[in-house]
Every structure is written in C-alpha cells, then in structure tokens.
Amino acid sequence: MSTITRKKTIILVSPNSQYGVSQYFVIDLSAELKKLGFNVLIVSPTVFNKKLTTFLADSTLYFIFGMNGWGFESLSKHILNKTLNVPFIAYLLDHPLYHSNRIDFNISSNRFIVSCVDLNHLKDLETFFKGNFQTAFIPQGAKLPSNLLKNRLPMEKRPIPLLFAGSYMDENLYRKEWNNHILSKVFDEISERAIYQNKDSVLLTANQVFAEKGLPFGIPEDKVLIYYLNQIDLFIRAKRRREVLETVAPLNITIYNEKWSYLKKLGALVKPSINYAELLRILSQTKITLNILPNYVYGGHERIFNSLLSGSVCFSDRNEFLDNNFQNKREILLYNLNNTKMITDTLTYYLNQNNLLANIVRNGQQKVMKEHTWRQRAKTLLKEVGKNYTLPIQ
Incomplete structure (x- = not known):
C-alpha cells in the first residue's frame, strides 16, 4: 500500500x-x-x-x-x-x-x-x-491580477500623466508631540540632520546626536524615547511628502486622497482615496507614478515594483537599494529629495517622451518579473x- x-x-x-x-x-x-x-x-x-x-x-x-x-x-x-x-x-x-x-x-x-x-x-x-x-x-513584492497584466494600455493611450496615491500626513501633528519636551531642540536637530539624507536611519542619527551632546541613549529600554523617535520618523516622512507634492502639483498630477485638497490651488487634480485593488487598476492607466519612500535607507516599496509591472514608470526618491538594483533612466527614474529643480525638470521632460517612457518601463518590468515579485x-x-x-x- x-x-x-x-x-x-x-x-x-x-x-x-x-x-x-x-x-x-x-x-x-x-x-x-x-x-x-x-x-x-x-x-x-x-x-x-x-x-x-x-x-x-x-x-x-x-x-x-x-x-x-x-x-x-x-x-x-x-x-x-x-x-x-x-x-x-x-x-x-x-x-x-x-x-x-x-x-x-x-x-x-x-x-x-x-x-x-x-x-x-x-x-x-x-x-x-x-x-x-x-x-x-x-x-515587499509585486503581483498584478492576470486581467491587468493582459490589458495594460500602451504609453501613448494612458489617460493619467502623473499619479500619487499615498496617504495624507500632517507634519505639524508629529512635530507638536515634542514641542514642549525638555529635549525638543535635540529632537529638532535629529530631524534636521535626517530629513534629506538617505544613508542613516533615524535611530542611528539620534544615537549620533545624543553621543555628541553627552546624553545617555536609552534604547531599547526607554519606551518614552522610542515614542519620540517614532514621531520624528513620521515628521520626516510627512515633510518630505508635502514638499515633493507641492513641487510637482503644477505638473498636472492626479492625487487619490482628498485630504490633499489644498494642492488643487497649485494645479493638482485631487480625487477620493482608493483601495489597493483599485490602485492597481489605476496604475495600468498611468504614465508615471510618483513614489516617496517611507524613510527606507536600503529597501524598496511595493509601489515601485507594482507601478513598473503595471506599465507605469516609477519616479522615486533614491536610496542605495534602488541605486544597486535598478538602472536610473533605463529601468526607473530617480530623484534627490533636496533638489526640486531636478524633480520638475525630469518630470517635465519625460512626460512628453512616450517612447522613452515605454523603453524604461519595458526594462523595469523585466527586472521586476525576474527579481521583485511575491x-x-x-x-x-x-x-x-x-x-x-x-x-x-x-
């Protein structure tokens, strides 16, 4: 038997x-x-x-x-x-x-x-x-439903030139958490050092600042300090997100979150939030998807992988992981957070270059299919x- x-x-x-x-x-x-x-x-x-x-x-x-x-x-x-x-x-x-x-x-x-x-x-x-x-x-990884994989629009027929679908974040809500703290100036210095660099984590930056000032760094025991470091991290994410979106708002960007409605006056098209399944469908209609990393130093986000898989070129702030895993202007488009001119110039140029975008996304799709799916x-x-x-x- x-x-x-x-x-x-x-x-x-x-x-x-x-x-x-x-x-x-x-x-x-x-x-x-x-x-x-x-x-x-x-x-x-x-x-x-x-x-x-x-x-x-x-x-x-x-x-x-x-x-x-x-x-x-x-x-x-x-x-x-x-x-x-x-x-x-x-x-x-x-x-x-x-x-x-x-x-x-x-x-x-x-x-x-x-x-x-x-x-x-x-x-x-x-x-x-x-x-x-x-x-x-x-x-994180990428995966598209089979119907979306089969029905991706060619670049010249995509109705959405530029897309952002991240959640709304108010930096002031996080900043006020430590406004009256005895270490508020120290926390401000950590934020200022970390805001535009992409080499060190907030935790490592905080440790360096505390050491320079001769302050004890009580991680992991100090739960209160952990709370404030998380608020600093969220503040950095929120400020980066706001500054980038305000920079690109005049470039006919579509934003799926009504809490960003104040950007309408700068030229953005703001729509109600959508769920993940709907986002995947919208990506297949988009030429360029804007990504603003959640403070990753060496890591990628699903939005990068899914946008490329959907046939939409990902325009992301750079870090070492992306530099090592994707070729800029061949498989992805990368920008520096502190260079607003670079952001607007890059988008202005590529939004009018359907053939170049199609080539980038074709190469990016191949990379994602080979290395970055679930x-x-x-x-x-x-x-x-x-x-x-x-x-x-x-």
Whole structure:
C-alpha cells in the first residue's frame, strides 16, 4: 500500500490595515506558497490566539508567518520557554521601533526570525537590541491580477500623466508631540540632520546626536524615547511628502486622497482615496507614478515594483537599494529629495517622451518579473526558514 504524503501547512497571521495593503501582500504570498506545494491558512490575530493549541498540535505545521509580527504575543511564552517546535517569522513593514511595544527584540531563540523590508532596520536590531535570533532581508513584492497584466494600455493611450496615491500626513501633528519636551531642540536637530539624507536611519542619527551632546541613549529600554523617535520618523516622512507634492502639483498630477485638497490651488487634480485593488487598476492607466519612500535607507516599496509591472514608470526618491538594483533612466527614474529643480525638470521632460517612457518601463518590468515579485519573495522566505530548519518538501 502506498503512503500518501500530506502537504505541510503554513499559517499566515494578518490583521486589517489601511486600504487593505498588508492583506493583499498576505494573499499574494499565500498564492505563491500554494503554487510551491504548501497548504496555507490565513487567520486573524484573534482567531490565531483562540485556536493556538490546535494549530500548534498540527503535525503538518511547517512555520508561522506574522505580518508585522502579529501572532508574537500569542507565541511569546513558547518562544521564551523554547517550546515552540516550528519557526515564527515576524515580517515587519516598518522599522522595529514601531513594533517594540508588541515584540520583544531582546529575546534569544532559534525558532524566531525577524524579517525587515529595509536592510538597515536589521542593522539597527543588531546594534541597539540584545536579542539573539535569525534575521532576514525580504523586501515587499509585486503581483498584478492576470486581467491587468493582459490589458495594460500602451504609453501613448494612458489617460493619467502623473499619479500619487499615498496617504495624507500632517507634519505639524508629529512635530507638536515634542514641542514642549525638555529635549525638543535635540529632537529638532535629529530631524534636521535626517530629513534629506538617505544613508542613516533615524535611530542611528539620534544615537549620533545624543553621543555628541553627552546624553545617555536609552534604547531599547526607554519606551518614552522610542515614542519620540517614532514621531520624528513620521515628521520626516510627512515633510518630505508635502514638499515633493507641492513641487510637482503644477505638473498636472492626479492625487487619490482628498485630504490633499489644498494642492488643487497649485494645479493638482485631487480625487477620493482608493483601495489597493483599485490602485492597481489605476496604475495600468498611468504614465508615471510618483513614489516617496517611507524613510527606507536600503529597501524598496511595493509601489515601485507594482507601478513598473503595471506599465507605469516609477519616479522615486533614491536610496542605495534602488541605486544597486535598478538602472536610473533605463529601468526607473530617480530623484534627490533636496533638489526640486531636478524633480520638475525630469518630470517635465519625460512626460512628453512616450517612447522613452515605454523603453524604461519595458526594462523595469523585466527586472521586476525576474527579481521583485511575491514569487521571488516566497522562495526567499522558504530559503531563510530552511537555514536552521529542515525543509520538509523537496
């Protein structure tokens, strides 16, 4: 009698998120893992906690993946007591400081893997936290529905010249958080140093400023300082976003978020917010998609990959990851945050060059299809898990 081999199971823990972005990441990752031969379950943190005993007793369970680390709190005792028999991967879309209130990065475990979308986030983990666990660099990925892949408009027929679809951020809301703090001038200096550079994380910049002033730097123990560093990071993101959008508003840019309505007076076309699925459809109608990175030092964003896959040239602020992975003006268009003339001149020129845009996007699509889809990310994830854990399926 032949033996039937049961598929190994992977559990993906995923909460709700703004515009459904992280849910789509999980759905896309799940689809690729299924193609690779796994049984995949997507559960909410609540369901995961409720059924934890059942999940852990499943003999087919291979590993647990927590989007933004969700699931860690349910598993923390097992991780600390070394009773977790399968790996738990905390996949973080933001800097670990944003998750340090839920996830203990000072623990030691050979069943705990932290994956970041920015390589410098991992460096910060190693420098400032005391844990001993496996780390992985797995950026976000791209995937388009098959109908959009088949029906991408040629460049000359795309009705939207320039697009931005990021959320609204008010820098003043973050800045006022430390306005009356005893270290407000120190926090201002950290912000000023970090605002236009793309080599160091906010955490590393803060450490340097504190050291220069002879101040104790209490990371990771000082939860109050962590809070203010997160506010500084959000302030930087918001200010960068506002300045770039005010620069490009006169260039007939379409912005899908009504909170940016004040930019109408500068020439922008502002529309209501759209969800992730609708954004993918809109990208296939767009010539150039503006990207403003969320303060990544060495990492990419899904909007970069999805815009190129959709046939829209991505115009992004540069960092070392993009410089190393894409050829500027051949596979992508890059700009410097502190050079407004470069931003407007580049866009003004390329918006009138359909043939050049078509060539760039053709090359960019090839790069993304080869290196930056969720298919590649799923394989990288399995490779990272397999480093310290035997892969059950050959």
